[in-house]
Amino acid sequence: MRATFMYGAGDVRVEEVPDPRIQAPTDAIVRVVLSCVCGSDLHPYRNMPTSGTGVPMGHEFLGVVEETGSDVTTVRRGDFVISPFAFQDNTCQFCREGFQTSCVHGGWYGAGGVGGGQAEAIRVPQADGTLVAAPVGEDSELLPSLLTLSDVYLTGYHAAHMGKVNQRTTVTVIGDGAVGLSAVLASKQMGAERIILMGRHASRTNLGREFGATDVVPERGKEGIAKVLELTGGEGTHVVLEAVGHLPAYEMAYGVVRPGGVISRVGVPQYEQAPIGFGSLFGKNATLTGGPAPVRAYIEQALPDVLEGRINPGRVFDRTVTLDQVAESYKAMDSREALKVLLTP
Amino acid sequence: MRATFMYGAGDVRVEEVPDPRIQAPTDAIVRVVLSCVCGSDLHPYRNMPTSGTGVPMGHEFLGVVEETGSDVTTVRRGDFVISPFAFQDNTCQFCREGFQTSCVHGGWYGAGGVGGGQAEAIRVPQADGTLVAAPVGEDSELLPSLLTLSDVYLTGYHAAHMGKVNQRTTVTVIGDGAVGLSAVLASKQMGAERIILMGRHASRTNLGREFGATDVVPERGKEGIAKVLELTGGEGTHVVLEAVGHLPAYEMAYGVVRPGGVISRVGVPQYEQAPIGFGSLFGKNATLTGGPAPVRAYIEQALPDVLEGRINPGRVFDRTVTLDQVAESYKAMDSREALKVLLTP
Numbered sequence: 001m002r003a004t005f006m007y008g009a010g011d012v013r014v015e016e017v018p019d020p021r022i023q024a025p026t027d028a029i030v031r032v033v034l035s036c037v038c039g040s041d042l043h044p045y046r047n048m049p050t051s052g053t054g055v056p057m058g059h060e061f062l063g064v065v066e067e068t069g070s071d072v073t074t075v076r077r078g079d080f081v082i083s084p085f086a087f088q089d090n091t092c093q094f095c096r097e098g099f100q101t102s103c104v105h106g107g108w109y110g111a112g113g114v115g116g117g118q119a120e121a122i123r124v125p126q127a128d129g130t131l132v133a134a135p136v137g138e139d140s141e142l143l144p145s146l147l148t149l150s151d152v153y154l155t156g157y158h159a160a161h162m163g164k165v166n167q168r169t170t171v172t173v174i175g176d177g178a179v180g181l182s183a184v185l186a187s188k189q190m191g192a193e194r195i196i197l198m199g200r201h202a203s204r205t206n207l208g209r210e211f212g213a214t215d216v217v218p219e220r221g222k223e224g225i226a227k228v229l230e231l232t233g234g235e236g237t238h239v240v241l242e243a244v245g246h247l248p249a250y251e252m253a254y255g256v257v258r259p260g261g262v263i264s265r266v267g268v269p270q271y272e273q274a275p276i277g278f279g280s281l282f283g284k285n286a287t288l289t290g291g292p293a294p295v296r297a298y299i300e301q302a303l304p305d306v307l308e309g310r311i312n313p314g315r316v317f318d319r320t321v322t323l324d325q326v327a328e329s330y331k332a333m334d335s336r337e338a339l340k341v342l343l344t345p
Numbered sequence: 346m347r348a349t350f351m352y353g354a355g356d357v358r359v360e361e362v363p364d365p366r367i368q369a370p371t372d373a374i375v376r377v378v379l380s381c382v383c384g385s386d387l388h389p390y391r392n393m394p395t396s397g398t399g400v401p402m403g404h405e406f407l408g409v410v411e412e413t414g415s416d417v418t419t420v421r422r423g424d425f426v427i428s429p430f431a432f433q434d435n436t437c438q439f440c441r442e443g444f445q446t447s448c449v450h451g452g453w454y455g456a457g458g459v460g461g462g463q464a465e466a467i468r469v470p471q472a473d474g475t476l477v478a479a480p481v482g483e484d485s486e487l488l489p490s491l492l493t494l495s496d497v498y499l500t501g502y503h504a505a506h507m508g509k510v511n512q513r514t515t516v517t518v519i520g521d522g523a524v525g526l527s528a529v530l531a532s533k534q535m536g537a538e539r540i541i542l543m544g545r546h547a548s549r550t551n552l553g554r555e556f557g558a559t560d561v562v563p564e565r566g567k568e569g570i571a572k573v574l575e576l577t578g579g580e581g582t583h584v585v586l587e588a589v590g591h592l593p594a595y596e597m598a599y600g601v602v603r604p605g606g607v608i609s610r611v612g613v614p615q616y617e618q619a620p621i622g623f624g625s626l627f628g629k630n631a632t633l634t635g636g637p638a639p640v641r642a643y644i645e646q647a648l649p650d651v652l653e654g655r656i657n658p659g660r661v662f663d664r665t666v667t668l669d670q671v672a673e674s675y676k677a678m679d680s681r682e683a684l685k686v687l688l689t690p
Contacts, residue, residue, distance in 0.1 A: 093580065094604045099630050102604030162630070235438065259439045259447030269622040276633065277617035282610060285444050285507070285636030291627045 002345075003119030004326050005054025009046055012327040013054065020115055020123035025071035026089075028127035030063040030081060034143050035117045035343045036317065037329050038085075038151060039177050040268050043245070045330050057326075058118030058343075059085040059109040060150040062143060065131070066121065074128045080138065081131040082303075083117070083124060084295040085109065085151040090129030100294035103129070118326055120345045132299045135307070144314030144342060145306045148182065149299050152340065153313035155266050156182025156243065157302065158293030160190055163239040163264035167191035172228055172236075172256050173213070175243035176204040178316040178340040179266060181211055183241040185313055188212025189305075192239075196231060198224055198252065204339060207315060221248065225255035236261065242290070247271045254280040265290035317342045347690075348464030349671050350399025354391055357672040358399065365460055365468035370416035371434075373472035375408040375426060379488050380462045380688045381662065382674050383430075383496060384522050385613050388590070390675050402671075403463030403688075404430040404454040405495040407488060410476070411466065419473045425483065426476040427648075428462070428469060429640040430454065430496040435474030445639035448474070463671055465690045477644045480652070489659030489687060490651045493527065494644050497685065498658035500611050501527025502647065503638030504586040505535055508609035512536035514583035517573055517601050518558070521549040523661040523685040524611060525588035526556055530658055532586070533557025534650075541576060543569055543597065549684060552660060566593065570600035581606065587635070592616045599625045610635035662687045 001019050006012050020029055035058050044055070065079045075081055088095055088103035095103050105126055110116040114125060124130055134146055148154070156179050165171055171192045173183045176199025187195050188211060197213035198220070199205045205216040217227045229236060236258035242249050245267030253263045254275065263286060275281075281288060305311045320342040321329050329341035346364050351357050365374055380403050389400070410424045420426055433440055433448035440448050450471055455461040459470060469475055479491055493499070501524050510516055516537045518528045521544025532540050533556060542558035543565070544550045550561040562572045574581060581603035587594050590612030598608045599620070608631060620626075626633055650656045665687040666674050674686035 097605050099605035102629055162632070260442050260444035265627065269627050272620050272622035272624060273618045274621050275617050276619050276621055277614040279617060281633070282614050282636045284447055285634075285639070287507070287632060287634040288621065288626070289630075289632040289634075291630030294630070 001120035002323055004057040004116060004323070006044055006048060006057050007054050008050030009044070009048050011050070012045070012057065012330050014323055014326055015054070020121055022067060022069045023123065024125065025069040026126050026128065027069040028065055028072055028075060028124045028131060029067040029121060030061070030083065030124055030131070031066050031121050032061045032063040032117060032119060032345055033138050034147050035061040036147060037118070037326070037333055037341050037343065039179060041330065042334055043268065043270060045334055056110040056116035058116035060147060060152070061117035061122065062147050062150065064138065068127060072127045075131045075133055079133045080136055081133050082146055082149050082299060083131055084299065086292065087124060087126045087130040088296055089126045090296055095129070098294060098297045100296040101292040118323065118343055120323070130296065132303070134303060142306060144317045145312055148313040148316065149295065149302055149306065151295060152178045152316060153182045153185065154295035154298045154302060155179050155293040157186040157298055158295065159183045159241040159243060159264045159266040159290060160186040162289040163241055163262045165190040165192050165239050167193065169238040170194040170232060171238070172196045172198060172240045173243060174198045174240065174249050174252055175267060176201050176208055177243060180243035181208050181316055182313055183243050183266070184208050184213050185211040185311060187241070189311065196228055196237065198228070201336065221252065224252055228256040238262070239264065241266070243267050245270050247274060250274055254286060257284070257286045259284040262287040262289060266293060316340045320344060346465035347668055349402040349461060349668070351389055351393060351402050352399050353395030354389070354393050356395070357390070357402065357675050359668055359671055360399070365466050367412060367414045368468065369470065370414040371471050371473065372414040373410055373417055373420060373469045373476060374412040374466060375406070375428065375469055376411050376466050377406045377408040377462060377464060377690055378483050379492050380406040381492060382463070382671070382678055382686045382688070384524060386675065387679055388613065388615060390679055401455040401461035403461035405492060405497070406462035406467065407492050407495065409483065413472060417472045420476045420478055424478045425481055426478050427491055427494050427644060428476055429644065431637065432469060432471045432475040433641055434471045435641055440474070443639060443642045445641040446637040463668065463688055465668070475641065477648070479648060487651060489662045490657055493658040493661065494640065494647055494651065496640060497523045497661060498527040498530065499640035499643045499647060500524050500638040501588065502531040502643055503640065504528045504588060504609045504611040504635060505531040507634045508584040508586055508607045510535040510537050510584050512538065515539040515577060517541045517543060517582045517585045518588060519543045519585065519594050519597055520588035520612060521546050521553060522588060526553050526661055527658055528586040528588050528611070529553050529558050530556040530656060534656065541573055541582060543573070546681065566597065569597055573601040583607070584609065586611070588612050590615050592619060595619055599631060602631045604629040607632040607634060611638060661685045665689065
């Protein structure tokens, strides 16, 4: 089969590799029907040191179960399934508390001998705890929105969930990428009436307005902070959802969070050290939360919203290419020509 | 009257100054009956650059109202009152949300023309929003415990409150100072059944055990982290209450927090930059919260617990001196001879 590998910054290749095979009784093999490129894939696309060994790429996919290991009971051959971007047993102590990305038997696609989703097929470890069957066919118009339950929409949802967004909270969303726009949509779903979207790309912020943003702030840095404070009577917002991952975005976050408010991060931090002392978080009792989204915790609840048309998070996809064109799709997203690209095998 | 001033590291003096006077109609003058030295006073005691101008010291006090401004309605001359360590109007938008230390009309004792509590008397701005009357006399045996409602016990309480301690959460408390021990007591009050106290001073950790600690870990750094993980089956605790304020304490905090858990800081951070990326907080969806305790939000609820003897947080005081001996009390706390020192005028 064909699968996508990254060999270094800017170097994405599709290669012919052996078909994946069941390795453990808890595995399933899924034929990929639809996958996509993630904003987080752009971090190695910009920074990965050149390597002689390709890293399997892709962690968001929908597909059809082709084969299951002997212990798998919740999905069977022929089922149409959604996979979270990480696998998990969904039964361990951390899974039960809703933090499946910390599963003691879990892991990440593209690492530790597990392939990536930007491929024709993939081996899914811990299939019972990972895969969620969806009652649709391969030709459903809902596939793009269902694919967002693999990562992007539910990552935005996780940000809002950890930030405790509700009817009484004002919200700032930092970042007009697909996760930021998803965070806007999730905040709207949770009842937020004031959602300020910080982003500079009109085509994206326009979609953000359709998803529920009430204000758009294109300014960044100090000017951006000043603008949000101006919009909120100098107070800042109760919740700030940080969907970028770079330090300047975090710096804006603590600048606009209200005393006693919450910064919820889902952009994978491209930094380790950052300000958290009296002048940033502590002095105003600001809370910092977030992390890799345990989307498995949220799929079953979000599924009816997609199936019954209450939300259409798949609108974040603005281009579809075949797997052979995957390198171009990385380039298009990196240059911001495309917001988020669908891949068909 | 006599009042305490700090002129630099290790340089604490009691000086004769003019009596405080009403300056605004919302002020009250309180004759101090009992005050004390705070762990946070030790930070400038160790680090303050030498200055020709003394900084008024002390922010924890009980006393009797001597005079009130024309707008003050909730306390009157002769009332015995508790003051939070910060003043506030208790009516602004942030006060109403329970974050009185961010009050738009609030401030700190010892700054901006407001005196300190390690004195014979003090001017209290925003008296209506700040002072809480307590039905006791100046000779009550409850005074030490009532004084802890000014700061230390309710700062420990704030840590536990922000950390959402309850019957189902395991807790690590970092620091066996008076705030750490208070955090143990507050966690016990909130129902925590497993409370691990990290501290090395047996006389203090023994009191911690009496307050509710189930385990004591004297090790620090990597050894301390390993020990807490060993005690918790490798998982860490749901909540970590950080009551020190130095970077190594924070580093232990993210080492022992469980995936999806909460680090709640009330030790005033003596650092601004610290790790918060994938390897510390983000990867395990750990939440960081805390800040200056809005003790005003908690006094009325805690008061009956003290008055009716359900808690005795005043046990953190292990020495009483007169104001003239205040310099010695700083020295005794700095050298850890004393845990926390009461001051009588």
